[in-house]
Amino acid sequence: MSRSFHPSSRMTPNQYAVIVILPLICATQVFAATYYVSESAPGMNLGTDWYEAFRDLQSALAVAVTSDSIWVAQGVYVPGASRESTFEIPPNIDLIGGIPGVPGQEGMMDVRDSFAYPTILSGDVDGNDLNPDGDFIAESTAEIQGGNAYHVVTGFNLDNQTRVIGFYITAGQANGVEADADGGGMSLSNASPILFDLRFHGNMAISDGGAIKSSNSLLLNQLVALEFVGNHAGNSGGAIHAQEGGVRVIASCFEGNGATNGGAIATTTQFTSPIYSYIQDTLFMGNRAQGEGGAFYADNIQGDIINSVFSGNRSDQNGGGIYISFNAGLTMINSTLVSNLAGESGGGLTNNGQPLSIANSIFWNNVDPDLQGTTSQILGPSDLVDSLVQGGCPGQANCGGVILETDPLFLDPDGEDGVVGTLDDNLRLSRLSP
Template sequence: MKNVAFGQVLRLFLIAILSFGAGPSRATQAQGSSVIYYVDADATGDNDGSSWAHAYTNLQTALGVATSGDEIWVAAGTYKPTTGTDRTATFQLKNGVALYGGFAGTEISRDQRDWEANVTILSGDIGVEGNAGDNSYHVVTGSGTDATAVLDGFTVTGGNANVGDTVNTVGGGMYNLDGSPTLTNVTFSSNFAINNGGGMYNLSSSPTLTNVTFSGNSSSSLGGGMGNDGSSPMLTDATFNRNFAIQGGGMFNGSYSSPILTNVTFHGNAVPNNGGGMYNSNSNPTLTDVIFIGNTASGGSARYGGGMFNHNSNPTLTNVTFSSNSADDAGGGMYNFDGSNPTVTNSIFWGNIAPAGSQIYNDSSTPTVTYSLVQDGYAGSGNISDNPQFVRDPSPGADGTWGTADDDYGDLRLQPISPAIDAGDNTAVPADTADLDGDGNTDELIPFCLAGFPRFANVLSRADTGNGSAPIVDMGAYETAPYLTPNKNADEDTPYPGQRITYTLVINNSGLVSATNALISDTLPSGLTFAGPVMLYPPQPGAMLAQNAGDLPTLVSGLTITVGVCITLTFPVTVDSGLARGTVILNTAAVTSTEVVTPQTGMASITVSNTLPSFYAYLPLVFKNYVSAPDLAHESGMLPFQ
């Protein structure tokens, strides 16, 4: 009789498990009435987009059926706008539809994807493969879209906008007319436009781009990487690398464009004429925490502005570094022409090369430069001219040519002896419009430097020579500070109610100065009880360690975390016995120091596990090894009912 009962329970259990794993017969339902459509070039099955097994093989098919609120998940592979030869074929984005690439083809949640490992390519190489002459004019089009049109996790390549004087001469990789889509984790490479915007062209558009790369794109006129006319794109964490154009190798801004660039790098872009990194014509871009390295204006008839060329433009530059840019004629770092009056603050011009005005050259222009380091000097409040003491100067390598494989872009962080440390102007630091810290506050000052660490830090070994109350911002794109990276985890991710677990917090200082009087804190959330004490390795004399719950939220105080050293602390907590299965507990620790008062945080997540589902309540203890609670293995009799 017992064996029969046991068999029935086991059968029910297996049915429940199999039922739980069964998927829907049609496209997966997302939140609300939205749908997830699946695309995989190698899929077999029914090819109806309902699952990975039955995914569409053609991305255009999914775009055709998707409506507002839907998502399209695309597995690694190469996808083209058409299987035919129509060069006007393009992937037209749609409002409310989000395209996500970077899937392996097995994921059940979006956060499982690895878009860097699972390269998903949108290619314009239609027609004869390898023949660019018959490629699509625009691989992707975002015209008429708003921010709800999303492209995330793709490489866009092989666009060729090369015909006549029409729209088909701009935006080889992507073309936006009156469009403002949202792009994240996207790379534009090896696209071409005969007129403007080899990688991307924006006309009356304001797309938002985050973590994007423009590499190896070109134009036979303007804007090798990106071209903007009457547009205001917002770029955060972007890279322009080795793009080429006649003018504006990395970016061209014209017709009163006002792009906003935060945490952007321009490396090795080139032009034969003007503006190796950026060319601005009647435009007013805003640049914060940006670097220009190894951009060149060389070989043409007019060779000005290796880093930046301004024509009747008034850009605003804050914490921008120009180094090792060059121009054959004038303005190795920056060339200002025809009433260009940029505002430059907290910036560094060092090691740029040109026969005239190696750092900054002005022609009928009057820029305002303050609290900046300019080699050979520049008039203005707070300006200095001493060597900034970069960690490592950039170098074009053995071949002496920028834009080639042996380029070394250096390390433009400031050594602790740099005169640019704590020498900037706090009032010039702009608002966090890109919400870099994700706290929803876009009115606060930008919290991070280009390296992703606190923008405001106080280096005690340097006198404050800038403007404002300590901590005073450094000059340049990087802040010299202890770069403290907390990494927190629990020894059990799925504890049962009442179980004691141990948190481990490892803090690494990858900065250039030590953190002194560091304090590590942790306000335990509801559901966790401190079981102390804190253990620290390596031990430090004088450090104060929490012993009981009354010492919290301070775990450790009085620490010194030297450069290149990891410190590890552990502490036990007890999961409250009354917590329900599935309860997720997020626990965040924070570290501050005399140098950095902005907390650097590390978070761990645990999910409370039940010992067994309810239908296990009276199974014999032969199954006790399947129970997550180790102390139950020592009990006798029947398992407790859950």
């Protein structure tokens, strides 16, 4: 079995920035403008440098055009005073946060650090949300009070020449009607921007996509080094709902999100042709669905899940970790499903449709009313090779290679806090692992 994956082995956001994002920004046209935003700028509110920076983000968004960049200093920014107000992203720009905003450091990407210099886009337009820790970031939707913005950020008709980098997006409250019931943190339509080093905390939607709702995009592209914590949707996708499209998620984390279907992610389509999704180096910890798919719900899916972990997720019905309503060709490689729970069947994974291709993966201690039997680990057809499955080869599986059924001997599966499905869990394999 592979011992290569552990949460701490993932690249940091700044490492990914150097490899993935910085070359794209450096390739921007030389005649493009850069605008600066800082809530504490002492100058004339011109946006020309950190001293003369705009003091609100909307001023920069209003003047930015194709190939421009907007650099936003640490601070808290709200889109306006009304619930309808939102930060609408213009096409083909770079919107960059996590910057100290010190005069003389204009254009210096190497000072960007979204942890040290949090740049917060908040939906708290009426300024009365609970803030017990004083960081102005909603740890859960319970901290939302009164009426917040329906969507903190919106984007329409954007391609991957639009990049949003280095922000907290928090306290969106999509509890309106029609489109205002979806996408509390970010609402995207016909849009596939690059989203990098973003943290979505405590956003909600009464319908779909507590943090992000993406509609009519073939692929919600390049979601890299993202964090989703404490987001909730009343219907599908506690963190992300991609409608008529898939997702491409890399080096990200989903913790403590909830929905009816797809506690973390839901991809759905009414079309007969399959939709493509790709998930790599990503953690799904402690998410919950009242219906199906504690972490991930997928409809008519093709694609890959690689080197990812699903731990401590729960569904009240089927698929404690993953529920696939129809599989059109999904492959899972070098991934781990451990200690997930389903109230009805498929504690680890439920698959309907074509056999799911699984290789070099671990299914252990997943539970449903069948307790910890093989169908509690994997329910539905699969082609399974060189993997470890509690109880051995599942009844509906076509097994090849070596199928182990002994304890994988994780180093510390419930971490220092003794709770499965939290970020301190150490799911690396010990030297004595089979």
